[in-house]
Amino acid sequence: MLALKKNNLMYILLKTLKKISLLFLLSCICNLTYAKSINIKSTHAYTENTTYYLDTQFNFKLTEEADKALRHGIALEIHTDFQLRLKRKWFWNKTIIEKKIIYKLEHRPLTNNFLTINLNTGLRNSYNNLDAALNDINTVSKMKLFDQNILQKDKHYLARIKIFLDTGSLPPPLRPQAYFSSRWDMSSEWFEWEVIR
Amino acid sequence: MKSGGKLILVIGSCLFFFMLASLLMMSQTLQNPGLFDRYYSALLIFNALGLISLVGLILINIKRLIRQLKNHVIGSRMTVRMVMIFSLLSVTPVLIVYSFSLDFLHRGIDSWFDLRVEQALDDSLELSRLALDVRMRELLNTTEKVAAELNDTTDAELPFDIDQIRERINANELTLLTKKGAIIASSSNDIKNLVPEIPGETIILQLSQGNSYIGLDVIKDTNLLIRAVANLPSLNIDKKDRIVQALYPISERINQLAESVQSSYIEYQELSYLREQLKVSFIIILTLVLLFSVFSAVWAAFYSARQLAAPVKDLAEGTRAIAEGDYSTRLPIPSNDELGFLVASFNDMTDKISQARDTAKQSQHEAESQRTYLETVLSRLSSGVMVFNKEGGLEKSNISAAQILQLDIEIIEHKSILSLAQEYPNLSDFFECISLNIEEHLDDWREQITLTDKTGNQILIINGATLTETDGSISGHVIVFDEITALIKGQRDAAWSEMARRLAHEIKNPLTPIQLAAERLRHKYLARMEPADADMLDRMTNTIIQQVETMKDMVNNFSDYARSPEYNPEEIKIERLIQEGLDLFINTDSGNIIETEIDPNLPAIIGEEKKLRQVFNNLLTNAIDANIASGDNYLKISAKKIDADGKEILEIRIMDSGSGIDPSVINNLFEPYITTRQKGTGLGLAIVKKIIDEHMGTVWLENNKEQKGACAVIRLPVNISINTMRKRT
Numbered sequence: 001m002l003a004l005k006k007n008n009l010m011y012i013l014l015k016t017l018k019k020i021s022l023l024f025l026l027s028c029i030c031n032l033t034y035a036k037s038i039n040i041k042s043t044h045a046y047t048e049n050t051t052y053y054l055d056t057q058f059n060f061k062l063t064e065e066a067d068k069a070l071r072h073g074i075a076l077e078i079h080t081d082f083q084l085r086l087k088r089k090w091f092w093n094k095t096i097i098e099k100k101i102i103y104k105l106e107h108r109p110l111t112n113n114f115l116t117i118n119l120n121t122g123l124r125n126s127y128n129n130l131d132a133a134l135n136d137i138n139t140v141s142k143m144k145l146f147d148q149n150i151l152q153k154d155k156h157y158l159a160r161i162k163i164f165l166d167t168g169s170l171p172p173p174l175r176p177q178a179y180f181s182s183r184w185d186m187s188s189e190w191f192e193w194e195v196i197r
Numbered sequence: 198m199k200s201g202g203k204l205i206l207v208i209g210s211c212l213f214f215f216m217l218a219s220l221l222m223m224s225q226t227l228q229n230p231g232l233f234d235r236y237y238s239a240l241l242i243f244n245a246l247g248l249i250s251l252v253g254l255i256l257i258n259i260k261r262l263i264r265q266l267k268n269h270v271i272g273s274r275m276t277v278r279m280v281m282i283f284s285l286l287s288v289t290p291v292l293i294v295y296s297f298s299l300d301f302l303h304r305g306i307d308s309w310f311d312l313r314v315e316q317a318l319d320d321s322l323e324l325s326r327l328a329l330d331v332r333m334r335e336l337l338n339t340t341e342k343v344a345a346e347l348n349d350t351t352d353a354e355l356p357f358d359i360d361q362i363r364e365r366i367n368a369n370e371l372t373l374l375t376k377k378g379a380i381i382a383s384s385s386n387d388i389k390n391l392v393p394e395i396p397g398e399t400i401i402l403q404l405s406q407g408n409s410y411i412g413l414d415v416i417k418d419t420n421l422l423i424r425a426v427a428n429l430p431s432l433n434i435d436k437k438d439r440i441v442q443a444l445y446p447i448s449e450r451i452n453q454l455a456e457s458v459q460s461s462y463i464e465y466q467e468l469s470y471l472r473e474q475l476k477v478s479f480i481i482i483l484t485l486v487l488l489f490s491v492f493s494a495v496w497a498a499f500y501s502a503r504q505l506a507a508p509v510k511d512l513a514e515g516t517r518a519i520a521e522g523d524y525s526t527r528l529p530i531p532s533n534d535e536l537g538f539l540v541a542s543f544n545d546m547t548d549k550i551s552q553a554r555d556t557a558k559q560s561q562h563e564a565e566s567q568r569t570y571l572e573t574v575l576s577r578l579s580s581g582v583m584v585f586n587k588e589g590g591l592e593k594s595n596i597s598a599a600q601i602l603q604l605d606i607e608i609i610e611h612k613s614i615l616s617l618a619q620e621y622p623n624l625s626d627f628f629e630c631i632s633l634n635i636e637e638h639l640d641d642w643r644e645q646i647t648l649t650d651k652t653g654n655q656i657l658i659i660n661g662a663t664l665t666e667t668d669g670s671i672s673g674h675v676i677v678f679d680e681i682t683a684l685i686k687g688q689r690d691a692a693w694s695e696m697a698r699r700l701a702h703e704i705k706n707p708l709t710p711i712q713l714a715a716e717r718l719r720h721k722y723l724a725r726m727e728p729a730d731a732d733m734l735d736r737m738t739n740t741i742i743q744q745v746e747t748m749k750d751m752v753n754n755f756s757d758y759a760r761s762p763e764y765n766p767e768e769i770k771i772e773r774l775i776q777e778g779l780d781l782f783i784n785t786d787s788g789n790i791i792e793t794e795i796d797p798n799l800p801a802i803i804g805e806e807k808k809l810r811q812v813f814n815n816l817l818t819n820a821i822d823a824n825i826a827s828g829d830n831y832l833k834i835s836a837k838k839i840d841a842d843g844k845e846i847l848e849i850r851i852m853d854s855g856s857g858i859d860p861s862v863i864n865n866l867f868e869p870y871i872t873t874r875q876k877g878t879g880l881g882l883a884i885v886k887k888i889i890d891e892h893m894g895t896v897w898l899e900n901n902k903e904q905k906g907a908c909a910v911i912r913l914p915v916n917i918s919i920n921t922m923r924k925r926t
Contacts, residue, residue, distance in 0.1 A: 072470035073463035109466070110325055110459040111413035111421070125397075126414040132399050172226050172237040173471050173478035179238070 037061065038163065038188040041138075045159070045193070050148045052195075054082070056140040058163045058188065065183035066165065067130070069174070070114075076105045077119075077169035078137050078186075080161065084146060084195065087156035096157075097146045102166075103137045138163075151197040160192040209254065209496060216247040216489055223482050244485050251492035258499040271517075272510030276502045283498030288491050295487045302479050310469055318462050325458045329413060329447070333423050336445050337411040339366050340425035344441045347373055348429045355382040363443075369422060370394060370444040373429075376401050381439065396426050396442055404428050404440050413447075413455075421447050421455060508536045512543055524551035583676040584664070589614045589635060592673060601657070601680045602627070623650050627657065627678075634661050635674050645681075653897060654864050656682045690887070693869045697755035705752045708745050715741035754880050766922040768801045769809065771847060771913070775834060778813040782821060789824055794835040800915045802847055803922045808888045815881040816851045816909045823855025823907065830854070831906075838915065845915040854906040863898055893917060 041057040060078060062070065070076055084097040102119040113126045114133035127133040151157055164187030167178035178184035219240045226237045262280070265273035343362055350358050355373060363371035363384040372383040372393040378401075383393040400410045410426040423445040447455070468475070508531040518526040527544055530537045572595075575582050581598030585591055590613050599606045602624055609617060614635070618628035626646050634642045640663050648655040659678040666672045719738035723731050772795050779791060817832075824830050831854035839848050858866065858873065865871050867886035870879035882898075889896040894913040901908055 069470060071466075073467035074470065108415070108459065109322060109462050110455055111415075113412070113414065115415060124415055127397055128399055128412060132397055135398075168238065171467070171471060171474075172223075173474040175238055176241065176478070176481070177474060 038186055040161070040163075040188060040191045043161070043191060043193070045145075045195075047148055052145040052148055054140060054143045054145055054161070056080075056143070056161060058138040058140070060134060060138050060163050060186065060188070062130070062134070063183050063186060065181075066186060069170075070105065070107050070130075073107065073109070074171060074174070075169075077166040078103045078105060078163065079166050080137075080140060080163045082143070082145060082159070082161045085158045085160070087158050093158060096150070099143070099145060101140065101143070105133060105137065148197060151195065153197055157195040158192055159195045160190040162188045162190045164188065205254075206500065209500070212247055212250060213493055216244055219243050219247070220482065220486055220489060223485075241481075244489070248485065248488050248492060251489070251496055254496050255492060255499065258496070262499075270510075271513040272506040275509060276499075276506045279502035279505060280495070280498045283501060284495045287494035287498065291487060291490045291494070295483065298483055299480065302483065303476065306472060306476050306479070310472065315465065315469070318458075318465050321458045322462050325455050328451070329423070329455070332447075333411045333413070333425070336423050336443070337409055337425045337427070340411075340441065340443045341409060341427045343371070343443060344427040344429050347439075347441055352381070359384045366443065367445070368443040369446050370442075372442045373439060374442065375438045376405060376440055377438070394424075394442070394444060396424065396440075400424075400426055401440070414444075421452050423447060504531075505536075507531065508540055512540065515543060515547070519547060519550065524554055580677050580679045583631075583678075584673055585614060585631075585635065585676065586673045587671050589632070591617065598678070601655075601678065623648065627659070630659060631661065631674075631676055638663065638671070649864055653867070654682065655680060656685055689868070693883075697869075701752045701756040704748060705756075708748055708752070712742055712745040712749075715745070754884075757884070765805055766803050766919050767806065768919075769804050769806050770799070770801055771809070771849065772797075772799050772836060774806065774810050774813055775836060775849065777810065778817050779834065781814070782817055789821060789830045789832045792831070792833040794833065794837075796837045798838075799836055799847065800838060800845070802892075802913050802915060803917050803919050804892045804913070808891070812885045812888050812911070813851075815885050816911075819881060820851050820853035820855070820909070823853045827855040827905070829906070841912070847913045847915055849911040849913075850908055851911075852901060852906060852908040854904065857900040857905055858898055858907045860900070863900070866898060867896070889913070893922070 037059075038061060039059050041059050042055075043057075044055040046053055046055075058080070062076075066076060080101040080103075082097075082099040083095050085093040085095050087093055100120075104117040104119055106115045106117070107113075108115055108126070111126070111128075113128050114130050116125045116127070116133050116136045117123070125133070125136055127136065145159070165184070167175060167184055170178050170184075174184075223237065223240045223244070226240070262273060262276060266277065343366060346362065347355070347359070359371055359373065359382045363386070369387065370383070370385040370393055372395075373381040374383075374393075374395065375381065378395050380393055380395070385391075385393060396404075396410070403410050404426055407428065409428065410424070412424050413421050414424045415421060424442065425445065426440055426442045429439040429441060508528070511528045511531075515526045515528050524547055526547060528540045530540050530544075575595035576597075578595060578597055581601045582593075582595045583591060583598050584593040591610055594606055594610065596606065598604075599609075602621075604621065604624075612620070614628050614632045618625045618632065621628070626648060630644050630646055634644065639661065642661045643659070644661075645656065645658045648657065657678050658681050659676060661674060661676050663671055664673040664675055715738045719734060719742075723734055723738075726734055775793075775795060779793065782789070783791065817834075820832055824832060833850070833852040835848075835850045835852075837848055839846050862871065862873065866873070867882045869883040872879040872882075886896055889911060892913055894911060896909065896911045899908050899910060900906075
């Protein structure tokens with residue numbers, strides 16, 4: 001009887017509609033209620049021979065849902081974005097330089113290790129626990145940003161950095177849910193500071 | 198098709214194909230993520246927008262259709278019906294397929310996952326781990342031995358010994374380093390890679406706790422390697438901090454198998470994790486496909502219904518235009534199918550109707566012209582014309598007919614001949630004559646009748662003919678009649694004038710010698726004869742002379758009647774003439790009681806005073822003679838202005854109290870030599886009639902109704918100019 005009920009067309013339709021509507025509803029509510037738990041622990045920008053470098057320590061953590069997905073073989077792409085922007089009075093700020101570090105985080109069930117792959121350099125690191133792998137991603141050391149000579153003296157510049165999970169890299173079936181659900185919202189706010197030549 | 202319709206069709210078609218392509222791409226992405234992976238979200242949004250556009254198109258169509266229904270636009274109901282049929286026909290199978298697809302989808306995805314498969318994968322992974330574990334334990338022992346060996350080696354010997362040890366234990370890399378990560382010595386079989394692999398913090402932490410580490414790692418893009426890290430068992434403080442790490446290769450085959458097992462396991466786990474999401478995604482795509490199909494079908498139904506209804510609408514509007522008399526309507530031929538043929542036939546029909554209408558109009562115009570021409574001719578005819586239908590009803594008559602019969606055309610039209618005879622008793626002879634001849638179905642007949650009324654006799658000559666149709670059947674009768682009273686009177690007057698002229702000429706000539714001879718006889722022999730003879734001669738000659746005088750008077754009268762003296766019309770006060778005539782008779786003391794009733798405001802008339810005076814003298818003489826004959830002496834003269842048929846008329850009545858006039862002769866008394874008096878010449882009334890005719894008036898005699906005696910009635914027109922009167926005479 002139950003099987004028959006479950007196979008019933010109306011039952012399936014209603015269930016699907018219910019899921020979709022709940023998904024939208026939850027995403028709207030959760031986006032408002034969940035506080036941003038991902039932030040930047042420390043940032044240190046410095047110059048060496050006119051080159052601007054950055055050391056940053058993020059506090060990027062996976063949500064329970066993302067952790068579960070990772071352990072089920074879903075690879076996660078974590079982006080670290082840097083932007084140098086020219087401050088303008090009457091217009092939007094103009095992005096002059098944009099840099100990106102992309103990490104791919106995978107779980108290897110055979111060794112029970114977590115693999116981080118720097119997609120910029122191709123460098124792979126294997127960790128036997130998730131925290132170690134995330135620590136690798138969270139640590140940005142001596143990131144070469146730009147030559148200070150490109151900065152003009154009479155202009156104001158703003159640098160900003162953020163870390164986030166790229167939901168667009170998730171498997172397509174997961175994306176609609178990831179776009180709207182706070183369980184997949186793993187993004188820090190932009191950390192911004194002024195750059196003076 | 199209008200340009201707007203074409204644009205909508207093109208946009209709709211483009212939208213249809215793009216959405217179809219994007220749906221295929223989305224479906225492909227779910228099954229093979231590598232292909233359109235990055236565009237999945239964009240495709241999803243595009244399809245959602247496409248569906249909204251389709252809904253918008255449908256709503257626009259529905260709104261337009263509702264408006265058309267409200268305005269009772271032709272073809273709107275047909276469009277509704279067709280849209281409903283098309284939509285039902287297309288949506289029903291799609292919904293059935295959708296329901297079955299949902300069911301199959303759930304069953305299909307569920308069938309991917311099997312507990313036995315899952316268990317097998319877990320087991321194979323575990324087996325792989327176990328197989329590697331044995332090897333790893335051996336290698337850990339080896340590494341621990343190497344650690345003990347390196348513990349005994351001095352730092353100076355290390356660079357030389359480490360290579361030998363690495364080669365002996367078949368390790369890819371052997372590194373001696375401190376727990377802080379500082380490399381003391383390292384050996385690698387990869388000469389390109391000079392930087393040795395340093396174990397992670399967790400491994401070092403584990404070693405700090407006194408435990409060795411063994412594990413499978415992926416290091417520097419290579420295949421799986423076994424990493425074995427062990428503490429140096431030295432009590433020496435310098436070497437206490439040291440650890441040794443050995444990286445052992447795994448055979449290619451084991452590597453492949455392990456990777457295969459791992460990737461299958463990952464894939465299965467991924468699918469297992471995405472199970473519900475996959476279902477939702479497939480349902481979303483399926484629902485999108487369903488909505489896309491349904492909306493496309495409904496929109497296509499609207500479009501097709503409009504296209505199909507358009508020629509029918511055109512035809513209906515064209516028919517309405519023709520019904521309203523607009524034959525210039527030309528419908529665009531939609532296609533070469535049956536509808537196109539129908540529209541072409543409609544256009545042909547319109548052309549032919551238009552031509553027929555033009556021909557009919559022309560014919561009607563010609564008929565109208567003919568009718569107008571005929572009416573003009575008929576109205577100008579002095580003859581009266583009447584057309585009766587075969588049932589005897591009066592269809593048509595001209596003005597002359599009405600004038601001759603003194604009837605109103607509009608009143609008598611469409612009346613039957615019998616009702617006309619009953620309605621107008623004075624014309625009964627006329628209508629009965631016509632009726633008799635019509636009943637006898639005479640093709641062509643001719644009759645002369647005399648109508649009698651108070652003003653006199655009216656002689657009509659009537660011609661009749663039968664009107665026939667082309668098939669020979671009788672359609673009516675045409676009657677043409679002329680009043681020949683004036684003609685006959687004229688002929689009679691001419692004859693009388695000629696006779697009077699000749700009589701005057703033939704009689705007057707011998708009268709004077711007779712009179713002279715009688716006077717000479719009397720003069721010569723009267724004095725010489727005996728008194729008895731003289732007396733006789735005197736009487737005889739007096740008789741001759743008196744009779745000659747009488748004959749002379751008679752001849753003069755004849756002469757006057759025959760002569761057409763010069764006519765000099767002038768303005769006359771009629772009451773003065775009447776009074777002069779009355780004065781003459783009052784002075785002669787006839788003993789009559791004369792009553793006058795003359796309107797003091799009588800208008801002047803145009804005429805000849807001398808002649809009119811003669812008229813009054815003649816009529817007053819006749820009246821007084823009639824009174825004398827009957828022994829009565831009442832005489833009444835009246836004069837007043839009356840209105841007859843909108844014209845001002847002066848009516849003079851001279852009424853006596855005599856014995857009246859025999860009705861059989863009352864209408865003939867105005868003819869010459871017809872008289873009821875012993876001593877009358879029979880010319881008095883004839884002269885009166887002649888003079889009144891010359892003055893465009895009428896005169897008749899009638900017997901009094903309330904008292905005995907007769908009355909002479911004269912009617913003279915008032916507003917006639919001198920010129921008109923002169924031309925008339």
